[in-house]
Amino acid sequence: MKTIFQNRFKDAFRENSPYKVFLLSILITGLSYGLYKGMLDNYLAEVVSMGEMGRGVTEFFRELPGILLVFILAAFYMLSAETLYKAGAIIMLVGMGMISVLPATKVLATLAICTYSLGEHIQLGMKNTLSLGYAKPGHGGAALGAQSAASQIGTLAGYLVIVLAFSAVTKNQPYTLFFAIAAVLAGVSAVCTMRIRGKSKTDDTKRRFYFHKKYHKYYMLEMFYGARKQVFFTFGPYVLILFYGANAATISLLFAISAIACFFASPVVGRIIDKLGYKVVMVSDTLILVIVCFFYGFAHHIFPKDVAFIICCVNYILDAIISLASMASNVYVQELSDNADEVKATISTGVSINHVITIFIALFGGWIWKTLGIELLFILSAILGLCNSAYAATIKKKQ
Numbered sequence: 001m002k003t004i005f006q007n008r009f010k011d012a013f014r015e016n017s018p019y020k021v022f023l024l025s026i027l028i029t030g031l032s033y034g035l036y037k038g039m040l041d042n043y044l045a046e047v048v049s050m051g052e053m054g055r056g057v058t059e060f061f062r063e064l065p066g067i068l069l070v071f072i073l074a075a076f077y078m079l080s081a082e083t084l085y086k087a088g089a090i091i092m093l094v095g096m097g098m099i100s101v102l103p104a105t106k107v108l109a110t111l112a113i114c115t116y117s118l119g120e121h122i123q124l125g126m127k128n129t130l131s132l133g134y135a136k137p138g139h140g141g142a143a144l145g146a147q148s149a150a151s152q153i154g155t156l157a158g159y160l161v162i163v164l165a166f167s168a169v170t171k172n173q174p175y176t177l178f179f180a181i182a183a184v185l186a187g188v189s190a191v192c193t194m195r196i197r198g199k200s201k202t203d204d205t206k207r208r209f210y211f212h213k214k215y216h217k218y219y220m221l222e223m224f225y226g227a228r229k230q231v232f233f234t235f236g237p238y239v240l241i242l243f244y245g246a247n248a249a250t251i252s253l254l255f256a257i258s259a260i261a262c263f264f265a266s267p268v269v270g271r272i273i274d275k276l277g278y279k280v281v282m283v284s285d286t287l288i289l290v291i292v293c294f295f296y297g298f299a300h301h302i303f304p305k306d307v308a309f310i311i312c313c314v315n316y317i318l319d320a321i322i323s324l325a326s327m328a329s330n331v332y333v334q335e336l337s338d339n340a341d342e343v344k345a346t347i348s349t350g351v352s353i354n355h356v357i358t359i360f361i362a363l364f365g366g367w368i369w370k371t372l373g374i375e376l377l378f379i380l381s382a383i384l385g386l387c388n389s390a391y392a393a394t395i396k397k398k399q
Contacts, residue, residue, distance in 0.1 A: 012142035017134035018196045019143075022070040023150045024126065025192035030151040032185035034118075034158015036096065038252035039166070040270040041237045043103040043175045047104045052238060055187050056366020058110045059234045063362060065118040066355035072122065081133065086142070089190040091119030096186045100179035115165050130196075156259050158182075162252035173248060183233055202308040212335050215346055219353055221282070221329050224388035226354035228289070229326075231381040232296075232319045239296065239374055240316070254313055258320040269324040278328035278335075282392035285325040292319050297378030332395065 013019035044050040065072075076084065095116025101106040104280050127147055135143035166173055235398065240246040240254070273281050292315045301310035301316075369377045 012136065012139045013134050014136050019134045021192050021195045022130060022134065023146065025189045025196070026147060027150045028185055028189040028192065029092070029123070029159045030154020032092075032096065032182045032189060033120075034155040034160075035162060035182040035185070036099075036158075037155070037160035038159045038174055038255060039115075039173075039178060039248040041241055042173075042246075042248040042251060043104075043179075044109060045238065045241045047175055048106055048109045049091055049105055050109070052235070052242065053366040055107055055238050056362045056364070056369075058106075058113060059135040059230075059362035059366075060359045061110050061114040062117045063116065063230075063355055063359040065121040067352065067359065068118075068354055071122045074393070081126045081129045085123055086128065086190075086193045087128060088119045088122035088124075089186070089193040091122065092116055093121060093186040093190045094118075096179070096183040100176060100183045105335065106219070122247075135150040135363040139289050152259065152263060156256055159252045159256035159259065162257065163249050164298050166247065166249035166252070175248075206279075212346070215333065215349075217391065218329060218333055218336075218346065218350060220391055221388060222354045223357050224348040224384055225326055225329070226357040227361045228384035228388065229310070229323060229354075230358040231365055231377060232316070232323075232385075234320065234362050235365055235369060235374075235377060236296070236316050240309070240312060243300070243374065244305065244312070246309070247302075254316060256313065258317050262320055264320045264326060266324055269321075270327060271326050273323075273325075273331055278331040279392060279395050281325050282332075282395075283389045285322045286385040286389035287363065288318065288322050290382045291315075292387070293378040293382035295374040301375075 041055075044055060044058065051377060060337070073084070077293065079087075095112050095114075095118070098112035098115060099109065128144060131147040162178065233300045237246075237251050237254070240251065246254075267279075295311050295315050296319075298313045302308070303311060330349070337346065365377055365380075368380065
């Protein structure tokens with residue numbers, strides 16, 4: 001591991017920066033998160049006995065820190081990026097510790113998830129700032145890539161551990177044990193963060209909204225994308241668990257395959273955007289989405305249940321891949337912008353708008369599923385995707 005960090009990443013980072021311990025903390029955090037995410041949905045369904053409506057409510061509170069983040073960072077503007085990154089690690093540790101020791105009730109589980117999410121969002125806002133701050137001049141992209149690779153490797157390893165551990169146990173699956181292991185790893189990561197020295201300034205564009213009328217279509221596209229994305233993020237795995245009876249090993253394996261597929265598909269999608277243009281990609285990806293939503297909502301009416309389950313798993317992976325097309329909207333912003341700072345500020349604003357929509361979709365999505373059925377829930381997702389494409393079609397490209 002030490003050799004990987006030294007030989008592969010040394011060209012991207014300044015030698016006098018604490019990039020090694022920074023990347024190590026990201027790797028361990030990714031491993032902890034992979035364990036946590038790989039079994040969370042099954043834990044909520046099987047141990048906490050949380051139904052579809054309860055899952056939507058929990059997701060509402062999990063996403064809430066994403067909206068509050070801009071205000072939290074503004075309130076603590078005097079703190080350096082390193083200090084905020086460390087604070088995020090401590091809060092994540094507290095949240096992970098809570099879910100591993102507190103009684104498995106809906107209220108306490110939601111509180112623990114919300115606490116972990118707060119720390120996660122604080123770190124999310126600082127990782128890019130620190131990566132760029134530690135990068136050599138002209139190597140910012142490579143530094144961000146190294147950071148992303150460390151996180152993805154750790155998360156994928158966590159998923160695979162859950163697959164192996166939970167496949168070996170059919171009864172009394174060890175949720176508490178692996179939440180405790182995830183908490184220990186979160187503690188190790190927090191210790192690593194304390195070794196990060198320096199007082200970098202945080203990126204001001206990450207802390208404020210930036211609205212301009214020339215970006216109004218981008219803001220609307222983020223609303224449509226955030227709404228349709230949340231349906232699959234929250235309820236995609238839960239459909240497989242509650243409706244088809246998927247266990248934690250299966251769900252974690254699905255997450256792992258999706259992560260690997262996206263890893264290889266990302267550069268391909270990027271090249272397609274460059275070759276065909278962002279508008280073509282934003283309009284055409286919905287054609288695949290409609291097919292995905294149709295089979296996710298109606299496969300059990302057409303095929304035997306075991307076949308329908310496999311079809312839904314394939315469509316979950318397809319949705320993860322077509323979600324990469326959201327990169328096209330960032331290219332659109334870049335074309336409209338006057339400078340790099342404006343790009344970052346606008347995309348940051350888009351993320352906040354995205355979060356505002358997702359919390360309400362999570363809340364009402366659970367109600368729609370419970371009262372009207374999963375069919376209507378995924379019809380709604382397809383309609384939101386079509387709205388996204390129709391709106392994207394109105395974009396006028398610069399000559």
